[in-house]
Amino acid sequence: MISYVLKKIGYALLTLYGVVTVIFLLFYLLPGDPAQMMLGQNESEEQLANVRAKYGLDKSIGTQYMYFLNDLSPVSFHSTDKSDFTYDNGKYTGVDLFTIGTTSTYFKWPYLRESFQKTGKKVSYIIGETLPNTMILALAAISVALILGLILGVISALYKNSWIDQLIQVISTMGMSVPSFFSAIIFAFIFGFVLHEFTGLKMSGSLYEMDDYGEAMHLQWRNLILPALVLGIRPLAVVSQLMRNSLLEVMGQEYITTAYAKGLTTLQVIKRHAFKNALNPVITAVSGWFASMLAGAVFVEYIFNWNGIGKEIVEALNTQDLPVITGAVLVIATLFILINIMVDLIYVWLDPRVKLE
Incomplete structure (x- = not known):
């Protein structure tokens, strides 16, 4: 089991490295000068030079890439020379392990750099303020999809080929087809x-x-209802279809026939034997949908003005705030990978026949 987990972590790190590289190539090789994006139209050459030096934009692409990896790595190296771009200057949050000459070794949280538009504000702080709201929205949406989808899927399987089954299929199809x-x-x-x-x-x-007097922030759970329903419609349709098909397949197995022969009712058979074994494909879909919700919530959050990471990404795209876009994509990719690892482990728990390879 330990070797299986370590192998999964190794694959995850390789995948994450590929994501980091692709993101760097996409955003940092695009036409345009990030320094001009930060300063606007009234910049001087001296100001541009200062900004490029501060953010290392005056370095070669290869050097910028190494700095990028150094900032993201939990163990990183930086210069103690204040004139050097890698000088700490309070940008890292971690522990200074040791110093050799003018190079210090740090154990730290990944540094996602600073926003171009929100001067002096770290991207990690921006994500920390918005990601919890998106997580709450995604959890609420997937809960709606799971609860309603499993119920509809079981009902559809119990009343196979009836008008109830057909009605649920029509609703599921409509749910999937509407963006x-x-x-x-x-x-x-x-x-x-x-x-x-x-x-x-x-x-x-x-x-x-904010309240009407502008003095305090208040929790508004009712604002969660509509975006959670909208975001949960598509996975609800998938869960319903998968649960129906999987349950029908399981109900045709020999051990189900044996359970009926022992005098168990249909509901008892589903509860004790069929339901758990029918969940594997559902979990696959739910894991994928939950991870994609973190990215797919972009338009939903923007339309409902939900202060999450999706809305932040849209605003960052409008203002060309590359560090915020990069940091948000990296965080979502990391969560996607972690969720997939957790799902693989849940497979083993649900079905011991799954081999640890």
Whole structure:
């Protein structure tokens, strides 16, 4: 088991290294001068030179890439010379292990650098402020999809080929075919505007909102309802279809026939034997959807004005804030990899027949 986990971690690190490299090539080799993006149209050559020196933009591409990896690595090296780009100057959060000559070795959290537009604000702080809101939204959406999807899938399997089954299939197909951003607009208009007096919901709003006097932030759970429903529609349709098909396949196995022969009812057979064994494909779908929700929430968060990492990415794209975009993509990729590792371990728990390879 330990060797299996270590092998998965090794694959994860290689994948993450590939993601880091691709992101660097995509964002740091694009046309345009990041220094000009930060200063706007009224910059002077001296200001441009100072900014390029501060962020290492005056170095070669290869050197910038090595600095990029050095900042992201948990163990990194930096110069004690204040004139050098790698001088700490409080940018790292960690422990100074030892110093040899003018080079210090650090054990630290990955440094995602500073925002181009929010001067002096670390990208890690920006992500730390917005990622929890996105995680809450994604968890709420996947919970809606799981609970309703599993129930609908079981009902559909129990009433195979009946009008109930066909109705659930139609609803599932419609849920899959409608893009999330379109659903968000429809839901916001109908339930947040047209039916506002009955639902009490608003067209937009985040988890925390300032009160009318501008003195304190208050938790607004009702603002979670519409974006969670919209984000959960597509995975709900997938979960429902997969649960139906998987349960029907399991119900045809010999051990299910044996369970019926022992006098168990259909509900007892599903509860004790079939349900757990039918969950494997559902977990695969849920893991993929949950990870993709962190990225797919971009448009939903923007439409509902939900203060999450998706909305932050849209604003960063509009202002060409490359460090924020890079940091957000790296965090989402890391979470995606971690979720996949967890899912592989859950497979082993659900089905001991799965080999640890």
